[in-house]
Amino acid sequence: MKNNQRLVALDVMRGLTIAGMILVNTPETWSYVYAPLQHARWNGLTPTDVIFPFFLFMMGVSMYISLKKCSFHLSSHLLMKIIRRSLILFLIGTAIYALATFLGTLRDACRQPGFEGNPWKEAFASLPGTRIPGVLQRLGVCYGIGSIIVLTCRHRYIPHLAGGILAGYFLILLFGNGFVHSPENILSVVDRTLFGDNMINDGGIDPEGALSTLPSIAQVLIGFCIGKICIETPDMREKLNKIFLYGSLMLIVGWLFSYGCPLNKRVWTPSFVLVTCGFACLLLGILIWYIDLRKVYKQTWTFEVFGVNPLFCYVLSEVLAILVDYLPLHSATLHERFYSGFLSNCFGDNEWTSFLYAFSLLCSVWLIGVLLYKKKIYIKI
Incomplete structure (x- = not known):
C-alpha cells in the first residue's frame, strides 16, 4: 500500500494524458494519422481534443x-x-x-x-x-x-x-x-x-x-x-x-x-x-475507485511513470522529436533513416507505420522515465 493514495490516481491520470500527448504530437507524417489521433477540423470533439484540457483540469486539482x-x-x-x-x-x-x-x-x-x-x-x-x-x-x-x-x-x-x-x-x-x-x-x-x-x-x-x-x-x-x-x-x-x-x-x-x-x-x-x-472528472473518479477503493496499484504503474515526472517526460519527448527530425544536418536525418530504412520497408506508408513511429518515441521516453521512477527521482520546478 502506498502513502497518500489520493495522489496515485492523479499521477496515473497525468501519465495517461502525457502518453496520449506524445502519440498525438509525434506521428511520422501528418498525412497518415488515425482519426482518433487528430484534432477536430473546426467544431466537434475527438479523443485528441481532450488531452490539453485534461492537463489544465489536473493542474487545478494539484x-x-x-x-x-x-x-x-x-x-x-x-x-x-x-x-x-x-x-x-x-x-x-x-x-x-x-x-x-x-x-x-x-x-x-x-x-x-x-x-x-x-x-x-x-x-x-x-x-x-x-x-x-x-x-x-x-x-x-x-x-x-x-x-x-x-x-x-x-x-x-x-x-x-x-x-x-x-x-x-x-x-x-x-x-x-x-x-x-x-x-x-x-x-x-x-x-x-x-x-x-x-x-x-x-x-x-x-x-x-x-x-x-x-x-x-x-x-x-x-x-x-x-x-x-x-x-x-x-x-x-x-x-x-x-x-x-x-x-x-x-x-x-x-x-x-x-x-x-x-x-x-x-x-x-x-x-x-x-x-x-x-x-476529466469522470475519469478521475474511475481511477480513484479503481486505485483507492479497490486497492489496485500494480496494473497502473506503467502510466504512473509518466505521471510522477510529467513536465520532464513531455519536454523530453518534444526535444527528442526535434533532434530526430533535424539531425544530422547534411545527410538523412534519424527520422528519415528509421522510417524510410525500416518502418516503411516493413509495413509501407500508412497510418499504422506512422503510429509505430510515434509509439517508438513514446517507449523511448518511458524507458528513461522508468529509470527515474525506480530511483524515486522526481523533477519539479
Whole structure:
C-alpha cells in the first residue's frame, strides 16, 4: 500500500494524458494519422481534443493539494515562487520552439544547393521569429493567474467566478464573430495584433491564443474545486458520489449548451470547457475507485511513470522529436533513416507505420522515465 493514495490516481491520470500527448504530437507524417489521433477540423470533439484540457483540469486539482500546505495564505515568498514557476513554464515552452526554429533553419541552409552564407548565422537570425503561444506557455499563465485567484478569493466564490469567466467569454465570442473561421474572428484579430501573422497556427485561429486563455483559467478553477472535494471529503463513497455527480452535470450541461455554443477546441468555447471538465472528472473518479477503493496499484504503474515526472517526460519527448527530425544536418536525418530504412520497408506508408513511429518515441521516453521512477527521482520546478 502506498502513502497518500489520493495522489496515485492523479499521477496515473497525468501519465495517461502525457502518453496520449506524445502519440498525438509525434506521428511520422501528418498525412497518415488515425482519426482518433487528430484534432477536430473546426467544431466537434475527438479523443485528441481532450488531452490539453485534461492537463489544465489536473493542474487545478494539484493546485489545491499543493497550496493547502501553506493554508492558502499568500505571502511574499509564495508569490515569488508562483511567479518563478510560471515564468519557467513559459520559458521552457518558448525554448522548445526556439530549438525547432534554430535547427530547422540550420538544416535547411546546410542542404540548400549553392548556399553561400553562414548557416549558423542564418539560424541565429531566425530566432526572433520563434513562436510565442504554446502549450507550456498557456500552462504557465494559467498556473500563475489561477494560483493568485485561489489565494486571494474565498473558495466558496470560485465556482461562481469560473462560471462568470465562461459567461463573459461567451459574450465576447457572440459579439466578436468568435464562432466563425475567418480573419474577422476576434480571437484572430487579437492574436495577429499581439504576435503577428507568422506566429499564428491553424489559419489564424490559434488553439493556444491569447484571448482563449480566459476559459482555460476557468478550467483550472474547476479542477481546483474538484481537488477540494478529493482532499476534504473523508468518506470514499461520498467523495466518489460527488465527483461522478459534478462530472455528469458538467458533461450534460456542456453538451446541451453546445447547441448554441459549439464544441470547439481552437476557440476553447465554454461548452468545450464544461464537456472536457466533465470527462476529466469522470475519469478521475474511475481511477480513484479503481486505485483507492479497490486497492489496485500494480496494473497502473506503467502510466504512473509518466505521471510522477510529467513536465520532464513531455519536454523530453518534444526535444527528442526535434533532434530526430533535424539531425544530422547534411545527410538523412534519424527520422528519415528509421522510417524510410525500416518502418516503411516493413509495413509501407500508412497510418499504422506512422503510429509505430510515434509509439517508438513514446517507449523511448518511458524507458528513461522508468529509470527515474525506480530511483524515486522526481523533477519539479
